Amino acid sequence: MFPVFVASGFAIAGAVMMAGPALIHLMNRNRYRTIHWAAMDFLLEAMQSNRRLLRIRDMLLMLLRALALLLFGLALARPYFSASSDTALPGTSKPPHAILVIDNSMSNSLESISGSTLDASKTQARDFLDKLPASSQISVLALCGSQSRRLTDPFTSRTDAADAIDKITATDAPGQLAHALNQARRLAEQTPSLSPYVVIFGDQQAAQWQRLARGNPPEEEMPVILVGNETPAPDNAWVEEFGLPDGLAEIGMPSRLVARVRYRGTQPRANVAVTFQVRDNEVETKFIDFPEGDSVRTLAFDYVFDPMEVDPTRASSIPLSVHLTGDALPADDSRWLVVPLVASTPVVFIDQWSDAEESPALGRIGETWILRQLLCPQTDSQRNEPHLIQPIHLSQREATGEALRAALRDARLTVVAGVEAPSVELVTMLRSYVDQGGQLAIAAGGNFDPQAWNDVAWLQGEGILPKPLAADPIGQSLNNVTDDLQPFRISSKGLLDHSYFRLADLEETQLIDLYTDALFFKTVVPTDPNEAEQANKTNAPAMPAEEKWLTWTPPVSTITASESGEAMAATAMPASTIAQFDNGVDFVVERRIGSGRIVFFSSGVSPQWSTLPSTNAVLIFDRVLRNQLASTFQRFNFDVGENALLPLPPGVGDSNIHLEAPDSGLVSSVSPRFLNEETRGVLIDNLESAGVYWLSDRRASDPSGDLASANATFQIPISATPTSWESQLERLDEASFAALNLPPQYQWKAGQTLAAGSALPGSGHAWWQWLIIVVIVLLIVEMTVAAMPSWLAWIVDRRSESAGAAS
Structure with a gap:
């Protein structure tokens, strides 16, 4: 009985001992008093203010970073805004792409005291470059010739564009407006981020634009601007046709060659010498007179082809030409003809x-x-x-x-x-x-x-x-x-x-x-x-x-x-x-x-x-x-600008085929090719100069470089003659341009108006550079704001010190 009592006593004593601290805490809880300390109150207020500043800083950082990211993406799109409301460009949100077409056709080689019309067109195009907006990109095309076949990326430098303009040279080829516009369209398709328009500099020959109008020109999506040429066209005489009516010469019998000479002018022209030549040797000269206006004269020259000039073992040919007294456009004062000679x-x-x-x-x-x-x-x-x-x-x-x-x-x-x-x-x-x-x-x-x-x-x-x-x-x-x-x-x-x-x-x-x-x-x-x-x-x-x-x-x-x-x-x-x-x-x-x-x-x-x-x-x-x-004999007479496809004599090898250009004497190599299973020949690409070309097999052992030497096993003359309508020098004015009824995208601009910089299409500003600058400024501000915690710690410390000093 006693042990049980003792154990119960120990249990009660343990419970009292465990509950003691809690009872003491409850009994003494109300003895502590809250004492309000002014310095501590100020510190608590500073901590609450610091939290608000941090919250504001985080929100500001989020806005700055989101805005910087948005503006950077917009800058990558390179936005462009037009400064004029009447611009003809279809998309004013893109930088302008000026495609400059320089007319280097035969009519634009017209000579004057101040230089050729081509020189004036190139000067006008270079002046136009200075009026373009700073954000413009520029392409330069030649209207005709091999230069018009080369397409390059647009220039961003005005200096590079001016150099491309200077490299354009005159040709004797006819103007190819449709070809130039097709090339401009291809350039526009290759640069979809730009807003293209075409500007054509030249003499604006009426015959060229009339041919384009008769061909139902497509309605271009981009503007096509004609820069007017206010200079009056001079009088001009040219050889319109020269040929052998029968097509073949009768060896040993008189053959009649017929030249058709045309004149257009406001003044009569007398004693115009017309000279007939065979192999550059003068045979006969006749003189004709022209009244004012539009007139034509037909001349006949009789010539007997020597049977000694005919090789009975192979076909041969001989170059003939007729020449006028020179005038302001010398390129059309001559015409050439290669006549095939056949014994029978x-x-x-x-x-x-x-x-x-x-x-x-x-x-x-x-x-x-x-x-x-x-x-x-x-x-x-x-x-x-x-x-x-x-x-x-x-x-x-x-x-x-x-x-x-x-x-x-x-x-x-x-x-x-x-x-x-x-x-x-x-x-x-x-x-x-x-x-x-x-x-x-x-x-x-x-x-x-x-x-x-x-x-x-x-x-x-x-x-x-x-x-x-x-x-x-x-x-x-x-x-x-x-x-x-x-x-x-x-x-x-x-x-x-x-x-x-x-x-x-x-x-x-x-x-x-x-x-x-x-x-x-x-x-x-x-x-x-x-x-x-x-x-x-x-x-x-x-x-x-x-x-x-x-x-x-x-x-x-x-x-x-x-x-x-x-x-x-x-x-x-x-x-x-x-x-x-x-x-x-x-x-x-x-x-x-x-x-x-x-x-x-x-x-x-x-x-x-x-x-x-x-x-x-x-x-x-x-x-x-x-x-x-x-028509069964090989063709040797071509128009300037055509491609000549010619067979080679049997037994000619793959090397040493040379072509000599007229006047310049420039000799170039030509690679033979198979024209079909049985015939080998050459393709002469784009005859740009008028005159007689010589295709020859010049052997490597020939030190003189003379195509007419005995080392040439064959010589084939090829004539390239100018297109007769290129000699019609009448020019468009604003009234005659309107009469063509071209689609509305084709626009007429006077030369003085465009040179003064007024009515320039595509005037405006590209904003992407400024957007990049704004992004950089935002990033600097963001870095500054991100450093605000050190500021807040310094402010809290200072305020704590002030509070302690006040107490």
Whole structure:
């Protein structure tokens, strides 16, 4: 019992001891008094103020940092704000991109006491640079020449842009406004962050802009500004045309070369010397007078080409030229012509009779007899003399098999006339002949049967007829004349639009009288191919197109387009009518097929079908056939600015092909290339200067560098002549510009207005530099504000010291 009591006593004593501190704390809690100390109150207030300052500082830091980040992103976008409300730029939020086009065409090389028009245009463009806003970027383009093909990134430096302007040189090429605008559009597409506009400096030649207006210029998204040229255009005379009407020279016979000289001026001009030269050697000089206004003079020069100049083993050519007395625009006072010299070329004639069967005394002559006399006239004393055209005469019965192929193999022109109905073999052979580059002329006459020809020779365009023929002819020949004979004539409407029918020695009214003099009694009727009846193509199986059996090579410009049968079919062009009768029937129809061409005459040349043999209108056949023959020879005459594609003689290697430019004598190397599977040649890119270029194989052993030396195994002259409309120096003014009715993006600005800096498009400011400066200032302020805790500690310490001193 006692132990239990003792244990309970210890438990109670432990509980009292544990509760003791708590009881003592409760009993003594109310004995402490709160004493208000003034210094401590001030310290508590300072701590509360410090918290408010820290909160304000954090909010200010957040705002400064967010604003700095926002302005930096805006600066990266490079914002641009226009200073004028009437600016023509479509997007005023972008810096301006000034694309300066400098006219360096032939008309802008006009000379004056103060310099050329090109020099004045370049000065005007450099002055314009100083008026551009500081944020502008600048591109410089030449209107024409190889310089216009180079596109570079816009200049940010005015000095670099001025240097690019100074490097632009004059060319003899025509202005290419559409090409320059396309290049400007490409520059604008490459710089979408800029707001582009085009400014064109030059003489603002009316002929250039009229050609652009006639071509329906696209509505540019960017403004195109013409800087007016207020200087009046001077009087000008130029050689408008110079050529050989027949296309080929008759060796040893007088050849007539025709020069057409034009003058436009306010004053008459007398004693203008016109000099004809062969290989830079003067042959003849004539003098002409011009009245005031617009006038034309046509001059003819006769020249006999020496047979010694012709190499019978290969084709050769000779450069000719005609020159005027110089004036303010010397670039158009000369014109050049390269004439191919050929000893002879065969022409095949196929008609009703053979040579043995023909008898002019008995009135039995083939339908091609008159054409043979026209193209290669020969008397009995001249039978053995060489002529340019060597006729090969076959009857329809002889024109078969290997005899026909042998005749066609060397012939560049074939004439079929008066054949009643062609054979399938003849149509097949002639189609292959034309595909490979041969020229074919077909004429009605004799017993020509249009239905038979249509069945065998049309073949839905796969034969040798340019158009299908109606089954029944119109009219009747004199062999079957009746009382209701109704002759018709050649229509004068549109006749002289084709070069076939223009003669330099005659005015237009004289030509119309000449060609409409003949009467026609009978004609077959070419019809619309869509209205023709379906023909059976199996009548004439086509010869394999890949078989090449001609011994001569057609011009390189055509053989590159006809390397396969598919290409030949693709190059078959629709037929075109180049002459009609006054009753609406087509007289002369032309169609290109493959590398060759077919010309169809719907009436005959015999007296039974027309009076052509007894009139000068028979020259129609002479003009057409000679032009067909000339078109089979390689082209050596080009316009300035064109690309020349020329074949090389066989056996020429890959190296030492050189080109000498006219006047400057600059010699450059040209790399040969394959023009097709069989022909190698060269491409001369962009003939910028007028004159005669010489392509030559100069051997490396030649120390003199003379292309005319004996070390040159071949020499090929190439002529580049200026475009005649570039010589029309009339200039646009504001009224004539408005009359062109160009889209509204094309704007006229007077030169003085633009030079004064007024009405400049794109005037404004780029703000991105200022935005970067503001961002830097904000970052400095942010760093200053971020250092505020040290300030607050210093303020608290000072206030604590003040509070302690006060107590």
